[in-house]
Amino acid sequence: MENSEIKxxxxxxxxxxxxxxxxxxxxxxxxxxxxxxxxxxRVKKQQTVYAPLMEYIADNRIHALSxxxxxxxxxxxxxKLNGF
Numbered sequence: 296m297e298n299s300e301i302k303x304x305x306x307x308x309x310x311x312x313x314x315x316x317x318x319x320x321x322x323x324x325x326x327x328x329x330x331x332x333x334x335x336x337r338v339k340k341q342q343t344v345y346a347p348l349m350e351y352i353a354d355n356r357i358h359a360l361s362x363x364x365x366x367x368x369x370x371x372x373x374x375k376l377n378g379f
């Protein structure tokens with residue numbers, strides 16, 4: 296599976312400001328930014344991102360997935376702290 300495919304699936308399924316995907320074809324790291332994460336628990340944030348990708352996980356196109364979620368405000372702050 297391509298990084299761009301994961302990005303497209305998430306952008307179509309969720310209301311997101313940004314999606315960044317890196318990976319090697321089966322192991323992926325995803326950073327998602329959206330206001331929808333503001334009121335969700337850590338578990339709900341993960342479940343929200345996993346849900347649109349479940350068919351790809353089930354058929355092993357995605358073997359491993361690391362997820363980081365941010366609100367737009369958290370993302371701006373984190374990028375400043377890390378020099379992005």
